[in-house]
Amino acid sequence: MTAARQADPVLAKLRADLEVLDGEIVRLVALRVETARAIGAHKRAAGVPTLDAPREAAVIRRAAAAARDAALPEEPLRAIFWQLVELCRRAQEEV
Amino acid sequence: MIIIARTALPGPELDGIREFVERHGLRTHVSHGTDRTVIGCVGDARAIDPHAVRALPGVEEVIPVRKPYRLASREFVAGRTVIPLGDRRGTLIGGPQLVVAAGPCSVEGRAMLLETATAVRASGARMLRGGAFKPRTSPWVFQGLGVEALELLAEARAATGLPVVTEVMDPRQVELVAAHADVLQIGARNMQNYALLAEVGRVRRPVLLKRGLSATVSELLLAAEHVMAQGNRDVILCERGIRTFETATRNTLDVGAVAVLKLETHLPVIVDPSHAAGRADLVAPLAFAAVAAGADGLIVEVHPRPSEARSDGDQSLTPAVFDDLMRALAPFAAAAGRTLDDEAPREPRARVA
Numbered sequence: 300m301t302a303a304r305q306a307d308p309v310l311a312k313l314r315a316d317l318e319v320l321d322g323e324i325v326r327l328v329a330l331r332v333e334t335a336r337a338i339g340a341h342k343r344a345a346g347v348p349t350l351d352a353p354r355e356a357a358v359i360r361r362a363a364a365a366a367r368d369a370a371l372p373e374e375p376l377r378a379i380f381w382q383l384v385e386l387c388r389r390a391q392e393e394v
Numbered sequence: 395m396i397i398i399a400r401t402a403l404p405g406p407e408l409d410g411i412r413e414f415v416e417r418h419g420l421r422t423h424v425s426h427g428t429d430r431t432v433i434g435c436v437g438d439a440r441a442i443d444p445h446a447v448r449a450l451p452g453v454e455e456v457i458p459v460r461k462p463y464r465l466a467s468r469e470f471v472a473g474r475t476v477i478p479l480g481d482r483r484g485t486l487i488g489g490p491q492l493v494v495a496a497g498p499c500s501v502e503g504r505a506m507l508l509e510t511a512t513a514v515r516a517s518g519a520r521m522l523r524g525g526a527f528k529p530r531t532s533p534w535v536f537q538g539l540g541v542e543a544l545e546l547l548a549e550a551r552a553a554t555g556l557p558v559v560t561e562v563m564d565p566r567q568v569e570l571v572a573a574h575a576d577v578l579q580i581g582a583r584n585m586q587n588y589a590l591l592a593e594v595g596r597v598r599r600p601v602l603l604k605r606g607l608s609a610t611v612s613e614l615l616l617a618a619e620h621v622m623a624q625g626n627r628d629v630i631l632c633e634r635g636i637r638t639f640e641t642a643t644r645n646t647l648d649v650g651a652v653a654v655l656k657l658e659t660h661l662p663v664i665v666d667p668s669h670a671a672g673r674a675d676l677v678a679p680l681a682f683a684a685v686a687a688g689a690d691g692l693i694v695e696v697h698p699r700p701s702e703a704r705s706d707g708d709q710s711l712t713p714a715v716f717d718d719l720m721r722a723l724a725p726f727a728a729a730a731g732r733t734l735d736d737e738a739p740r741e742p743r744a745r746v747a
Contacts (some may be wrong), residue, residue, distance in 0.1 A: 356416035360409045367405050378625065381421070
């Protein structure tokens with residue numbers, strides 16, 4: 300990277316904005332994991348299995364539809380949500 | 395299981411089919427073709443009633459998969475995979491163009507690399523090959539220049555515009571090699587190194603996957619499957635000769651495997667006649683056979699002074715012989731419905747005796 304590009308104030312501002320957004324995304328993922336743990340504890344108390352494949356499929360379908368509404372590419376959004384769903388399922392199992 | 399659906403299926407209908415499958419714990423991969431939409435289903439499909447899928451809106455056909463590989467299977471996608479190599483000329487592998495990669499077995503220094511790169515480009519090569527990390531059978535011989543070679547390859551790319559393919563041997567080096575190279579090569583000896591395959595599956599660089607010395611076609615496709623399962627669908631398969639009882643050639647070029655792969659998979663297939671032959675004088679006939687069998691490209695070893703090469707000198711062509719090879723390939727390419735480089739001027743030249 301050249302020094303000129305590093306010193307570009309517009310780029311620096313946009314990158315700072317991205318960093319704020321990244322922090323927000325991580326905060327929301329942590330919140331989702333926390334909620335999943337609560338669900339995991341509740342399922343355990345109720346004697347319900349953690350894995351609920353139909354529910355996971357419904358979450359992905361809703362994310363795909365939301366991606367289309369937001370004019371975002373659907374497949375990458377699906378992939379991100381599968382990662383999220385798997386992360387939260389593991390969190391449920393760890394309770 | 396593969397579901398064939400109508401083309402231009404509205405989003406909610408496609409979502410409905412995918413949700414139905416995913417409710418059973420499977421994952422779906424969609425490929426949109428001109429005359430059909432293919433929904434590939436990965437996972438245990440035994441719990442799904444194919445008749446119920448057939449009854450969903452938009453579904454035209456449900457096909458069970460009996461092959462062990464899925465994502466690499468030709469049934470799984472609507473067309474053939476065409477991979478951009480990332481150069482300014484927009485070279486595509488897997489399309490009508492026959493793509494030839496050429497360069498030294500190992501990057502031995504700046505001058506020899508730039509000399510080779512400039513020469514092979516002028517002869518019509520579309521990609522530069524060169525080893526930085528070399529998996530050698532003996533630990534006591536030259537192992538490659540490593541990071542220094544990666545930097546030289548990047549310099550050669552800047553000088554010639556040729557995209558670079560080089561081997562990555564260790565999962566810990568994938569990021570480093572991906573920062574310098576356009577295509578990541580998995581060598582024959584690492585074809586079943588599943589940790590390495592998974593790691594290159596996570597980066598956004600095409601992967602050139604060489605067939606193992608004793609691997610079957612099915613094992614090669616399953617190795618590709620390991621890369622693709624991580625999200626990287628840009629896999630180029632490479633036949634480079636297998637180990638047989640025959641010793642006249644270094645390895646036995648399995649031309650039949652090229653024809654089989656073209657039927658079984660949508661992925662591009664290239665051939666390495668240099669490693670198969672082990673001798674420079676056999677490289678051309680094996681290259682012709684590969685193109686005739688349907689290969690999408692070739693990867694050829696070229697060294698300015700093969701007698702001085704630090705590895706694989708016996709099978710390396712001089713730039714002049716490589717130029718002869720490129721000229722001689724043209725009619726074979728044309729007969730196979732392929733084009734060779736359309737930019738390099740092909741002036742008649744007196745053949746070097």
